[in-house]
Amino acid sequence: MALQRVEITYGSPEIGGPFIGALHWDDALTGPRPGVMVAPAFRGRSEFEEARAQELAALGYVGFAIDYYGQGWTTTDATEAHAAKDKLDADRATLAARMLAALEALKSQDLVDAERTAAMGYCFGGKAVLDLAREGVGIGGVASFHGILDRAATAPDMKIVSDVLVMHGWDDPLARPDSVLAFGQEMTERGAKWQLHAYGNTGHAFTNPAAKPGAQPGFGFDVKATARSWRALVDFLAEVLR
Structure with missing residues (x-):
C-alpha cells in the first residue's frame, strides 16, 4: 500500500470558486477505481475529513475531501464557522451547485471510474450530500453522518436516483424526530432507495x-455509534459501487 495525496483546484468564480480539494489514493493499485467525495462539517475541510478520505483510499477508492466554501477556506473558530455556514445555508441552490462542481471534478480524474462515484458528509456536509442527491444526479449513493435533513425550497421536484444512507443520533437537536419523519416521507415520495440508521x-x-x-x-x-456507522458506510459503498 502506498497512499498518496494531492490538492486540486476546481470550480468557477460564478459559484464562488475556485475550490480546493484533496485527493487520496493507493498508488499500489492500478487502473481507474470508484471515487468517494467527503463533505466536511461546518468548519470546512480539516484533518478529520482528510483522515476519512485516506481511509477510503486504503479501502481501494479515491477519497476526495472537498471544499464547499471556496479557496480552501477553513477555520477552528466556531463563530466564524457558523457565520460561513449560515450564509451558505441561506442559499441552498449555490450549495447544490458547489456540490455538483465537486462531483464533476472527481469524475474528471484519470484515477476515477466516472461511472462509479459516491459521496459522504458530516453535519452540514451531510446536508450537502443529501442536497446533491436531491438534484437527481447520477451518483451511486450518498451517506450522511449526523447530517441536517431539511429539504431546500429550491430542490427540484424530481426522482432521486441515487441510493441514500443516513446515520442519525436520535437525540440530535439539529434533526429532531419530526424532521426525520419528514425526511422519510420526502425520500419515499421521490422514489429514493433509502435507509436510516438511528x-x-x-x-x-x-x-x-x-x-x-x-x-x-x-x-x-x-465510540460505538462511530464504529457502527463506519461499518454501515463500508457495506453501503461496497453495494452501490460494485
Whole structure:
C-alpha cells in the first residue's frame, strides 16, 4: 500500500470558486477505481475529513475531501464557522451547485471510474450530500453522518436516483424526530432507495472525538455509534459501487 495525496483546484468564480480539494489514493493499485467525495462539517475541510478520505483510499477508492466554501477556506473558530455556514445555508441552490462542481471534478480524474462515484458528509456536509442527491444526479449513493435533513425550497421536484444512507443520533437537536419523519416521507415520495440508521441515546457530532459528551446538550462523541456507522458506510459503498 502506498497512499498518496494531492490538492486540486476546481470550480468557477460564478459559484464562488475556485475550490480546493484533496485527493487520496493507493498508488499500489492500478487502473481507474470508484471515487468517494467527503463533505466536511461546518468548519470546512480539516484533518478529520482528510483522515476519512485516506481511509477510503486504503479501502481501494479515491477519497476526495472537498471544499464547499471556496479557496480552501477553513477555520477552528466556531463563530466564524457558523457565520460561513449560515450564509451558505441561506442559499441552498449555490450549495447544490458547489456540490455538483465537486462531483464533476472527481469524475474528471484519470484515477476515477466516472461511472462509479459516491459521496459522504458530516453535519452540514451531510446536508450537502443529501442536497446533491436531491438534484437527481447520477451518483451511486450518498451517506450522511449526523447530517441536517431539511429539504431546500429550491430542490427540484424530481426522482432521486441515487441510493441514500443516513446515520442519525436520535437525540440530535439539529434533526429532531419530526424532521426525520419528514425526511422519510420526502425520500419515499421521490422514489429514493433509502435507509436510516438511528442510534439511541446518541446526539449530534457522534463521530467527532473533539465533541465532549455533556459539554453541550444533545451533542457528543460516541465510540460505538462511530464504529457502527463506519461499518454501515463500508457495506453501503461496497453495494452501490460494485
